[in-house]
Amino acid sequence: MKLKIFPYSKKFEEKFKKEKKRISKILKDCEIYHIGSTAVSGLGGKGIIDIMIGIKSFKDAKSVIKKLNELGFTHIHPKEKGRVFLSKDPKLFQKNVHIHITKIGSKAYKELLFFRDYLRKNKEEAKNYNNLKIKWLKESNADRKKYKNLKSKYINKILKKNETMFIPKVKFTNASVSYDINWFYHFLFKHRWDWSKYVIKRHPKIEEVKSFEKENERVNFLKKYINNFWKKNKVTINKNKSKYQKEWRKIEKEFFEFLSELMQINWPKNRKTIKAMMSICPICPRFLNDWSFSAFYNFDIKNALKVIMHECCHFLYFEKWKKMYPKADRKTFETPHIEWHLSELAAPIIINDKRVQKLLKQKASFYKEHSKIKIGKKTAPQFFTEIYNRNINKENGFELFLKEAYKQIKKHKKLFT
Numbered sequence: 001m002k003l004k005i006f007p008y009s010k011k012f013e014e015k016f017k018k019e020k021k022r023i024s025k026i027l028k029d030c031e032i033y034h035i036g037s038t039a040v041s042g043l044g045g046k047g048i049i050d051i052m053i054g055i056k057s058f059k060d061a062k063s064v065i066k067k068l069n070e071l072g073f074t075h076i077h078p079k080e081k082g083r084v085f086l087s088k089d090p091k092l093f094q095k096n097v098h099i100h101i102t103k104i105g106s107k108a109y110k111e112l113l114f115f116r117d118y119l120r121k122n123k124e125e126a127k128n129y130n131n132l133k134i135k136w137l138k139e140s141n142a143d144r145k146k147y148k149n150l151k152s153k154y155i156n157k158i159l160k161k162n163e164t165m166f167i168p169k170v171k172f173t174n175a176s177v178s179y180d181i182n183w184f185y186h187f188l189f190k191h192r193w194d195w196s197k198y199v200i201k202r203h204p205k206i207e208e209v210k211s212f213e214k215e216n217e218r219v220n221f222l223k224k225y226i227n228n229f230w231k232k233n234k235v236t237i238n239k240n241k242s243k244y245q246k247e248w249r250k251i252e253k254e255f256f257e258f259l260s261e262l263m264q265i266n267w268p269k270n271r272k273t274i275k276a277m278m279s280i281c282p283i284c285p286r287f288l289n290d291w292s293f294s295a296f297y298n299f300d301i302k303n304a305l306k307v308i309m310h311e312c313c314h315f316l317y318f319e320k321w322k323k324m325y326p327k328a329d330r331k332t333f334e335t336p337h338i339e340w341h342l343s344e345l346a347a348p349i350i351i352n353d354k355r356v357q358k359l360l361k362q363k364a365s366f367y368k369e370h371s372k373i374k375i376g377k378k379t380a381p382q383f384f385t386e387i388y389n390r391n392i393n394k395e396n397g398f399e400l401f402l403k404e405a406y407k408q409i410k411k412h413k414k415l416f417t
């Protein structure tokens, strides 16, 4: 069937109100909105009444759909882009009523409302959109698929204006040699966990540094070794930097949007970039003060992406933490505090979430020191993963997870110190 564009009509609003009344009678505890072209005065369109139903959790979707079936919304389309889509008899075509079920606060939920409100507020843009629709109709020869493609390009352009959907970008640079010297020294001699086996595995010749007693002798040895290493491997480092950047770009947006939706918090607008510093030290610290972290230069790409995900997780995680615990002392975000331990458990738990695994397809690993800890019969990673799984699909699931996990880790503090 070919498309037609109808002018705006006041009847759209009346039709929506009628449907809303019917729906709210049988569905309690949800939000019902008029969205799409028929919801914007002055805008023409296919004449389909689009209704968004915001629910608290997709766990409730089945029972919601069942109730909507009773109202005649029997045609169920597969879930896509975070929404379940239902309509009445598809033969109705342009007189149809479409229902979009989304989770309150999700990306789809925010986008649908933002798009509508943007056009409601900007009459000129609504006019422009209306003219474009007529143009696309001609261009696509009224073919539904072609028309949809042209439309979605425009929609994406408008959605970019939504600042609450802002996400940062990871920029890759090379760490300085003095930075590397400093961190090698730290992980070899100063950190309370013994990282030297990981360092020596990647840099066997560095073991010699342990034969020196004095700090300045150690530093001199490291200086020479690291300087040389950088010179010899500059090409590889730069090549891998481009590779990391290129592969990361493919998943960055989806991953960052997922984190924001999961934790129910927006990325702060004043953090436009996260700096990834290519380093030859295989241990990758992160810095909450300026949102930067080290990326080891010679990971295979999956491991590199995993590390980048892990570090970026921390940045938004602590934003959430500060919101939940405004009085939290910044010091506790670093080792050896219990809050730091929890953040290091939470990052791989989040990365192992099946929605992230769709992007990464490789399980995240926990610190060996954490895997050695037993809480009852479970290891610490198992114990906290279970708390995550138990809560995450509930309303405010991430907050519930953090609260319970925090309570538990405090209770078992001795095991971590």
Ligand SMILES: [Zn+2]
Binding pocket: 310, 311, 314, 343, 344, 347
């Ligand atoms: Zn970490």
